[in-house]
Amino acid sequence: MTDAVEAGAAGGAWTPVGRGIDPEVCSRWRLTPGRVLGDRAAGTWEATRGGAACVVKYFGAAAFPDWRYPLRVAAALRAQGWPTPEPVEEPLAGPDGVWVLFHRLPGESVRPADADRPAEEHARGRLLAEFHEAAADTGIADQRGGFTGPAERVADPELEHWLRAHELACPAEGRMLRACRDAAVGWFADNPVPDAPRSVIHGDFAPWNLLFDDGRLTGVLDFEATHHTFQVADFALSWRGYQDGVLRGYDEVRALSDLEWHLVRPVFWAWLFIGVKDLLAAHYGAAGRTGAPPDLGWQITRLRKHSPLLASKAGRGGALGSW
Structure with a gap:
């Protein structure tokens, strides 16, 4: 998950x-x-x-x-x-x-040292492109229960309502999250039916979910977030907003279209809101609530990541960071 x-x-x-x-x-x-x-x-x-x-x-x-x-x-x-x-x-x-x-x-996950991270990211991006070819070949095109597309997720009026409630409690954090949501809504409003490849995706194509034995892939683990969506949505937890080697490696195997480069950012923003509506509703909607507001530091940290490659391909992220 x-x-x-x-x-x-x-x-x-x-x-x-x-x-x-x-x-x-x-x-x-x-x-x-x-x-x-x-x-x-x-x-x-x-x-x-x-x-x-x-x-x-x-x-x-x-x-x-x-x-x-x-x-x-x-x-x-x-x-x-x-x-x-x-x-x-x-x-x-x-x-x-x-x-x-x-x-x-069998096998072990790769935990690269800092000096080896670029090579690991590049190889993982290439592997993800191969994975997506196989994912498309499964023919699975129905949506998983409990999941929606990125456009529907960010356009949910309940999400907007609870983000505004969170903004009252945590002004700086809430303002940043709401700006992210608004920007994603605006992008999908301008591009209502993006003609980009879709399939089931893995959901967390990270180093710890890949097993290797002497350089041979022996395991792809953790399908808990798999669902049907744009293939570039799989960058959310493989690229994570800054691991540009993943994007470069992927693009070498399956060249990303100009539309897909521009789609990476809004689907990434939308991914950050998975589960957030329910989390905020449980806190701010509770009668006589007590305790600290929900911790959304994971989302804020990723919004602040910088991707020089994406900035060069799709422009910068405006008020939502320096991408």
């Missing part, structure tokens, strides 16, 4: 990290539970069964109503030879969420 939607992950007596795998699940699947993997609110753990390494994931019903969709996308890519997580058993579904048991894929 992406950083931007972590706050929404939910549900059930045994959600999250900290409580571990439900003992009934361990008994049913004959598992020896291991350590938690990461700090995602969805819940991901190591486990073994009969000596075989596995991974257990929990999808809360509130945050992942269409949990079968990422499994379907991963299976369609696996059929084309991409190493994606494969379930060992049929998922265990309950009223509050779903448990899924996967084979653990």
Whole structure:
């Protein structure tokens, strides 16, 4: 799941990290539970069964109503030879969420030193372009439940309402976020049906979600944010507003059109608002609310990133940073 939607992950007596795998699940699947993997609110753990390494994931019903969709996308890519997580058993579904048991894929993620980051970004951009070709070939064109397109997301009047409420509480931060939303709405109003390639996307094509063994790709992990949209939306968490090597590598394999270069920024802005409406509504809409306003530092940090390459291709971002 992406950083931007972590706050929404939910549900059930045994959600999250900290409580571990439900003992009934361990008994049913004959598992020896291991350590938690990461700090995602969805819940991901190591486990073994009969000596075989596995991974257990929990999808809360509130945050992942269409949990079968990422499994379907991963299976369609696996059929084309991409190493994606494969379930060992049929998922265990309950009223509050779903448990899924996967084979653990071999290999390790690449954590490049600073000097090696440009090469890693470039290689990952090239790989993402190849991934998108395969994603388009899956033929999956329906939208995942709970997701919308970027234009619909930023045009949501409820999002605007709660951003204004947040601006009253946090003027500088709220003003920046609302300006971002307004700029994205304006771009899509001027370009209502962008003729740009669409397919299912991965959603978080970051180094930690790619496994390698001696330079060979052995795993593409974490399809929790996969949905159908513009392919350039996958830059949101691969390029992240500044990793220009990703864009350069991608463009070498599949040349981006002029329209796509101009589309990168508004879909990136729209991605920053995934989950934000519900987060703000839960705080500002609560009767007798107390406590600090929601932390939207993740969004603000990314709005302040600088991309010389995007600025050269699509102009600067005006009041929304120096892109």
